[in-house]
Amino acid sequence: MAKLVHPKRALSTMPLKSSAPLGAALAYLGVEKSIPLFHGSQGCTAFAMVHLVRHFKEAVPLQTTAMNEVSTILGGADQIEEAIENLRKKSAPSFIGIASTALTETRGEDVPGELREIVARRADFADTQIVYASTPDFEGGLQDGWAKAVEAMVETMVPEVADRDPDLRQVNLLCASYMTPAEIDEIRQMIRAFALEPVVLPDISGSLDGHVSDDWSGTSLGGAAIADFEKASRSAFTLAIGEQMRKSARMIEDKALVPYRVFQSVTGLKPVDALVRTLMGLSGMQDPPASIKRDRSRLIDAALDAHFHTGGLKVAIGADPDLLFALSNALTSMGAQVVTAVTTTQHSSMFDRMPCDEVILGDLGDFERSAAEQGADILLTHSHGRHVAHALHKPLVRVGFPIFDRLGAQDANRVGYRGSRAFLYEIANTVQAEHHRATPEDFGAQPIAEEFEHVPHATRH
Numbered sequence: 001m002a003k004l005v006h007p008k009r010a011l012s013t014m015p016l017k018s019s020a021p022l023g024a025a026l027a028y029l030g031v032e033k034s035i036p037l038f039h040g041s042q043g044c045t046a047f048a049m050v051h052l053v054r055h056f057k058e059a060v061p062l063q064t065t066a067m068n069e070v071s072t073i074l075g076g077a078d079q080i081e082e083a084i085e086n087l088r089k090k091s092a093p094s095f096i097g098i099a100s101t102a103l104t105e106t107r108g109e110d111v112p113g114e115l116r117e118i119v120a121r122r123a124d125f126a127d128t129q130i131v132y133a134s135t136p137d138f139e140g141g142l143q144d145g146w147a148k149a150v151e152a153m154v155e156t157m158v159p160e161v162a163d164r165d166p167d168l169r170q171v172n173l174l175c176a177s178y179m180t181p182a183e184i185d186e187i188r189q190m191i192r193a194f195a196l197e198p199v200v201l202p203d204i205s206g207s208l209d210g211h212v213s214d215d216w217s218g219t220s221l222g223g224a225a226i227a228d229f230e231k232a233s234r235s236a237f238t239l240a241i242g243e244q245m246r247k248s249a250r251m252i253e254d255k256a257l258v259p260y261r262v263f264q265s266v267t268g269l270k271p272v273d274a275l276v277r278t279l280m281g282l283s284g285m286q287d288p289p290a291s292i293k294r295d296r297s298r299l300i301d302a303a304l305d306a307h308f309h310t311g312g313l314k315v316a317i318g319a320d321p322d323l324l325f326a327l328s329n330a331l332t333s334m335g336a337q338v339v340t341a342v343t344t345t346q347h348s349s350m351f352d353r354m355p356c357d358e359v360i361l362g363d364l365g366d367f368e369r370s371a372a373e374q375g376a377d378i379l380l381t382h383s384h385g386r387h388v389a390h391a392l393h394k395p396l397v398r399v400g401f402p403i404f405d406r407l408g409a410q411d412a413n414r415v416g417y418r419g420s421r422a423f424l425y426e427i428a429n430t431v432q433a434e435h436h437r438a439t440p441e442d443f444g445a446q447p448i449a450e451e452f453e454h455v456p457h458a459t460r461h
Helices: 020-028 042-056 069-074 077-091 102-107 111-121 142-157 181-193 226-234 243-256 269-283 290-310 321-332 364-374 383-392 416-433
Strands: 003-005 034-039 095-100 129-133 167-174 197-201 235-241 260-263 314-318 337-343 358-361 378-381 396-398
Touching: 020 034, 020 042, 020 095, 020 142, 034 042, 034 077, 077 095, 077 111, 095 111, 095 142, 111 129, 129 142, 142 197, 142 226, 142 243, 167 181, 167 226, 167 243, 181 197, 181 235, 181 269, 181 290, 181 416, 197 226, 226 235, 226 243, 235 243, 235 269, 243 260, 243 321, 260 269, 269 290, 269 321, 269 416, 290 416, 314 321, 314 364, 321 337, 321 416, 337 364, 358 364, 364 378, 364 383, 378 383, 378 416, 383 396, 396 416
Parallel strands: 003 358, 034 095, 095 129, 167 197, 167 235, 235 260, 314 337, 314 378, 337 358, 378 396
Antiparallel strands: none
């Protein structure tokens, strides 16, 4: 059980977290033919755009209501209406996801009420699905913004079902914010191996997986269709990955009587086994498919190979709570010790289950200080952690968001049996790549200075 620690200081020196509006935009990009719209100033959108483009190496259709001094004082309803009208004319999106920013939240605008009035008055907006999520920059991080956006989409787009008549081969899959397109594909393939059909909500594996489109489009190039949200109410079950998805899964259950289970992690042998057992129960299979059993066997072999390098390894991790839990849990199961854990938001119930003594709610400055004090052997965080790695002369494994100084961030896979195996190899190979020269201290000998500490000076020669 970890204790959440709040450092007492006046400012953040090396930011770790990404903003909640950015998380909401990422979730909205998982909807087909969508455009995320920030309700705020141009600067708020510019920073999020830079992060998304540098991470995915793709054009991102992120737009803004571009509030100015006048609209900030008098209200931004006119900007919202004008932005929707312009986006419909230029790009013809099927979905517009609006995320608030600190500017509008501080002013206290009633955006949901204004949006209802606009939609009721503008009949020409009827063929465009519009969703709004409250995601102020000053409240939480990327994980919180993603969760709020998914909750808003479920609330708006998943219909209530009066008569329960489920499709027993269809299951909903709610993905955590940290899951890459490759990881979503991995879980989808595992579900289909049990002859089940997943409805993925949202699905960035179709829009941000790094593919070349035949035609240019001002909207997202793939993702979950609006009809998929409507189908979600007929599913037999909901699989939610990450504690952040619990509320969305519960909302689907309340609206459509679809039962659910939350998997706090799908990285490592025991967490993936739990997912497989659930899929066996849903499919009616008494034995997993041969491909699943083979992948599990290969993960066990990888664990045997890697444990020589992970046993006793001192690890420092900086990430959103759900990713922090998934990776730290997988590493401690392999004999590693999480000596430094830094996270981005206090809005999580997972801290009591973290396999470490304390979790720091802080930034990369706290990450660097704690990792140095605790003698961490390896660092896990996003690309901004490269400065910490350089200062401490420690290897860095890039995880989370953003990763902008390496190619293929969308193809990283650390979930399922295959992804867990790749993760263990990644850690073990990073440790092996570090040059190590044996010293007497490694074998329990005292340093020479300590051996001669009590010898009279005259006899030392």
